[in-house]
Amino acid sequence: xxxxxxxxxxxxxxxxxxxxxxxxxxxxxxxxxxxxxxxxxxxxxxxxxxxxxxxxxxxxxxxxxxxxxxxxxxxxxxxxxxxxxxxxxxxxxxxxxxxxxxxxxxxxxxxxxxxxxxxxxxxxxxxxxxxxxxxxxxxxxxxxxxxxxxxxxxxxxxxxxxxxxxxxxxxxxxxxxxxxxxxxxxxxxxxxxxxxxxxxxxxxxxxxxxxxxxxxxxxxxxxxxxxxxxxxxxxxxxxxxxxxxxxxxxxxxxxxxxxxxxxxxxxxxxxxxxxxxxxxxxxxxxxxxxxxxxxxxxxxxxxxxxxxxxxxxxxxxxxxxxxxxxxxxxxxxxxxxxxxxxxxxxxxxxxxxxxxxxxxxxxxxxxxxxxx
Amino acid sequence: xxxxxxxxxxxxxxxxxxxxxxxxxxxxxxxxxxxxxxxxxxxxxxxxxxxxxxxxxxxxxxxxxxxxxxxxxxxxxxxxxxxxxxxxxxxxxxxxxxxxxxxxxxxxxxxxxxxxxxxxxxxxxxxxxxxxxxxxxxxxxxxxxxxxxxxxxxxxxxxxxxxxxxxxxxxxxxxxxxxxxxxxxxxxxxxxxxxxxxxxxxxxxxxxxxxxxxxxxxxxxxxxxxxxxxxxxxxxxxxxxxxx
Ligand SMILES: Nc1ncnc2c1ncn2[C@@H]1O[C@H](COP(=O)(O)OP(=O)(O)O)[C@@H](O)[C@H]1O
Ligand SMILES: [Mg+2]
Numbered sequence: 001x002x003x004x005x006x007x008x009x010x011x012x013x014x015x016x017x018x019x020x021x022x023x024x025x026x027x028x029x030x031x032x033x034x035x036x037x038x039x040x041x042x043x044x045x046x047x048x049x050x051x052x053x054x055x056x057x058x059x060x061x062x063x064x065x066x067x068x069x070x071x072x073x074x075x076x077x078x079x080x081x082x083x084x085x086x087x088x089x090x091x092x093x094x095x096x097x098x099x100x101x102x103x104x105x106x107x108x109x110x111x112x113x114x115x116x117x118x119x120x121x122x123x124x125x126x127x128x129x130x131x132x133x134x135x136x137x138x139x140x141x142x143x144x145x146x147x148x149x150x151x152x153x154x155x156x157x158x159x160x161x162x163x164x165x166x167x168x169x170x171x172x173x174x175x176x177x178x179x180x181x182x183x184x185x186x187x188x189x190x191x192x193x194x195x196x197x198x199x200x201x202x203x204x205x206x207x208x209x210x211x212x213x214x215x216x217x218x219x220x221x222x223x224x225x226x227x228x229x230x231x232x233x234x235x236x237x238x239x240x241x242x243x244x245x246x247x248x249x250x251x252x253x254x255x256x257x258x259x260x261x262x263x264x265x266x267x268x269x270x271x272x273x274x275x276x277x278x279x280x281x282x283x284x285x286x287x288x289x290x291x292x293x294x295x296x297x298x299x300x301x302x303x304x305x306x307x308x309x310x311x312x313x314x315x316x317x318x319x320x321x322x323x324x325x326x327x328x329x330x331x332x333x334x335x336x337x338x339x340x341x342x343x344x345x346x347x348x349x350x351x352x353x354x355x356x357x358x359x360x361x362x363x364x365x366x367x368x369x370x371x372x
Numbered sequence: 373x374x375x376x377x378x379x380x381x382x383x384x385x386x387x388x389x390x391x392x393x394x395x396x397x398x399x400x401x402x403x404x405x406x407x408x409x410x411x412x413x414x415x416x417x418x419x420x421x422x423x424x425x426x427x428x429x430x431x432x433x434x435x436x437x438x439x440x441x442x443x444x445x446x447x448x449x450x451x452x453x454x455x456x457x458x459x460x461x462x463x464x465x466x467x468x469x470x471x472x473x474x475x476x477x478x479x480x481x482x483x484x485x486x487x488x489x490x491x492x493x494x495x496x497x498x499x500x501x502x503x504x505x506x507x508x509x510x511x512x513x514x515x516x517x518x519x520x521x522x523x524x525x526x527x528x529x530x531x532x533x534x535x536x537x538x539x540x541x542x543x544x545x546x547x548x549x550x551x552x553x554x555x556x557x558x559x560x561x562x563x564x565x566x567x568x569x570x571x572x573x574x575x576x577x578x579x580x581x582x583x584x585x586x587x588x589x590x591x592x593x594x595x596x597x598x599x600x601x602x603x604x605x606x607x608x609x610x611x612x613x614x615x616x
Contacts, residue, residue, distance in 0.1 A: 005507075009494075
């Protein structure tokens with residue numbers, strides 16, 4: 001019999017206990033992975049908004065709780081435009097509106113039609129809207145497909161029954177699932193004349209976007225610049241809180257799991273005290289005896305991690321379909337989610353087994369053998 | 373190989389793999405006391421020299437300290453005062469007594485102490501972990517030893533599927549796993565009928581003849597009489613000696 005075979009035999013002969021340990025690890029891994037994939041899905045779909053305009057960097061109001069509540073006025077846009085090194089800017093107003101159950105937070109972007117081409121919006125079919133139209137709209141191709149609309153159809157949104165003048169593509173899933181209106185129309189409906197949410201900035205040829213962004217940051221302390229999606233998280237306070245909550249819950253889940261693992265292992269150790277004494281008496285070293293105990297837990301921990309990831313797939317699939325969250329929550333599975341699962345399981349096993357292992361190592365073979 | 377082992381049960385020369393070239397150790401106890409918590413005096417000063425390669429029986433009434441003495445020689449327990457020397461080495465100086473047990477000692481417990489979830493074969497393999505034998509070699513050796521104790525064909529049985537005598541023989545096979553130079557047996561015939569008792573005693577004799585010191589604890593006088601020397605204990609002391 002191999003050492004692994006011996007470990008496997010023990011695991012299989014203590015089915016209830018093994019299942020308990022697997023369940024503890026699986027539930028913790030389920031919690032941690034589900035939180036991670038759903039929150040990173042939220043973060044990245046929120047961050048996509050800044051990559052809609054093909055800009056060198058994006059400017060938002062500093063310290064807002066959520067990027068969409070950023071407000072920048074026309075004078076500020078003019079100052080950004082006047083900053084040395086800035087080639088061009090476009091201020092866009094981003095609003096959300098409930099269209100139907102499948103589109104509970106439909107994105108509406110107000111943008112001057114003259115700026116469309118410069119910021120990477122390609123019109124696939126039809127034409128752009130007129131600059132001052134109050135009932136014209138362009139749909140991203142994904143939005144058009146979802147809503148089953150084509151050029152010439154009517155689309156009720158932004159307080160009007162709009163005619164679809166064109167279908168566009170931005171090459172960005174988020175932008176392509178949105179609609180674009182003339183900027184004044186969105187400002188008017190949302191009662192924020194002269195206000196935009198984001199300013200996309202292109203720098204002059206030869207200028208460094210980092211340097212120009214730093215200049216804007218310096219000159220306009222009430223604003224902040226974002227050059228990459230990962231910088232986005234720093235500007236959006238809701239995301240910062242979300243990350244903190246996810247990290248806190250992860251630590252809690254690991255600790256609770258570790259306590260259950262430790263408890264299960266301790267019970268197993270008491271139950272098998274004689275066995276450990278016997279193994280020491282027939283010449284097993286402390287190390288080998290402890291190795292067997294840890295080996296059992298690591299195998300069960302690994303099985304728990306696999307089960308937990310599987311359950312997480314199921315749970316996120318259900319969550320994504322909940323009416324309240326449909327269209328908002330997109331789980332984003334990545335390799336890091338699986339590493340997180342393995343690390344969670346490993347951390348639980350290592351924390352949980354510390355005390356039982358110390359107990360096992362200190363067990364005297366004589367006492368263990370006389371244990372009832 | 374297992375064929376040789378099977379026929380060897382009636383042939384003393386067939387005990388497998390006991391290396392006759394390396395010596396059986398002497399066992400010396402010097403003024404050994406063992407006081408358990410609660411002031412229970414299990415050994416009250418035992419001085420005893422066991423010559424290398426002898427088959428010694430330790431007898432005495434229940435509670436007189438026989439098991440305690442055996443545990444001290446096995447390095448499972450340590451004396452309160454005094455010294456235990458095996459092959460001239462004070463066991464208190466051993467860095468790792470579990471290695472000493474693995475490499476030198478075969479232990480047969482008063483209660484046979486098999487792991488219930490493991491087959492007879494796997495139980496016999498246990499002391500061989502960490503000895504450098506491959507799992508195939510462990511298995512082969514275990515089957516050989518089980519054949520030696522007349523359990524060929526029962527290798528895969530769990531302890532609950534064996535009789536008391538069979539379990540005791542599995543425990544003896546396990547004690548012989550690493551070809552010990554020191555065999556320590558605590559009431560090994562306690563649960564056996566006279567035929568099985570004879571078989572076990574023959575086996576201990578074979579082990580001794582192949583270069584081992586054998587110490588057997590028993591309270592049965594006719595069993596003790598099958599050894600070379602009987603050490604009689606009472607109330608934690610050696611009270612008499614009989615050369616057989
Ligand atoms: N772990 C222990 N703790 C306390 N007392 C013990 C322990 N082991 C044995 N004893 C006591 O030591 C004495 C000798 O025990 P033992 O060596 O088992 O005797 P024997 O094997 O001759 O029957 C007995 O009185 C027994 O109750
Ligand atoms: Mg006893």
